[in-house]
Amino acid sequence: MTAFDPKSLRSYSQEDVQQILQLAIARQADNTDKEFSYQEILEIAAELKISPESLKVAESDWISKQSEAQQRLAFNLYRQGKFKKRLGNYAIINTFFILADLIGGGGISWALYILLFSGLAIGLDIWNTLQIKGEEYEIAFQKWNRKHQIKQTINTVLNKWFKGLQL
Template sequence: MPVSQTQMIRSYNQEDIQQILQIAIARQADDTEFTREQLLEIAAELEISPECLQVAEQQWLQKQGEIQKRQDFNIYRHGRLQKHAGNFAIVNSFFMGLNLVNGGELTWSLYILLFWGLGLGLNAWNTYQSEGEDYEKAFQRWYRQNQIKQSINTIWNNLFKTWGT
C-alpha cells in the first residue's frame, strides 16, 4: 500500500502552521467574531503566554491603525483627483464653447485641453500608484500635515475652553 504524501510529512515549520491554522479558522468561522476571552483560550491552547499575546495584539492594533491611515490618505487622493477632473471638465468646456462662439471652430482651446489633460493624466497615474518611494513621501507629507492640523485644533479648542470659563 503506497503511503500518501500527507502521511509522510509529520513536521511543519512555523510559517506552515500559521498558514494552515489561518485557513482552518477562516473556514470554520466565516462571519463569526471571537471575544477576547476566546482569543486568550486559543492562545493558551497553543501555549502562547499572555504577555506574548498582548505584545502581538498591540502590534496588530498598530498595523490596523497604519492601514486605516493609508486608506484615509488614498480616499483623500481620489477626492483630490475627482476635484481636479471636475475643474478640467468645466474650464475646458467653457474655453471650447468660447472658442466655438468666437471662431466657429476649435483652435486654441485644444492646446489648453491637451496640456491640462496631460497634467490630469499624470495626476491620475500618481494617484493610483500606491507603492514606491514617491507614494511613501506623499503619505508622510500628508500625515505630518494632518498631525499639525490636529495639534493646532487641540490648542485652539483648549484656548476657547480657558477663555470660556
C-alpha cells in the same frame, strides 16, 4: 498530498503554520461574523504555548496595523477627492477655451492644443492618483499623515483649553 496523518514526521515553516492555523480557525467558526472574546484568545494562545506578554505585543502590533490601514484608506479617499476637484477645474477651463474658440473663429483650432496639453496633464494626474505603491506614494502619505496628526494634536489642545475656559 495524502490525507492528514498526525503521526507523520512532517515539518512546517512558521508561515505555513500560520496559514494552516488561520484556515483551521476560519473553518471551525460556524459563522464568519463570530467574534472571539479576549479571554477566548488568551485560552487559544495558552493552548499554543504563547505567553500572554507575546499576545499583548501581537495585539498591539495588530491594532497599529489596523490604524495605519484606516489612515491609508482615508489618505486614498483624500487624494481621490482632490483629483475630482482638479478634474472639474480642467473641464471648466477647457470648456471655456473651446467655447471661446468656437465663438471667435467659427471652429475649434487653437483650443485643440490646450485640450491636448491639459489631457496629458489629466492623464499624469490620474496615474499619480491611482498609484498606491512606491516611494512617491509613501512620501506623500507620510507628509499627509504628519499634517493630519498635527491638526489632531492642535484640535485636542484647543478643545481642552476651551473646556478649561468654560469651567
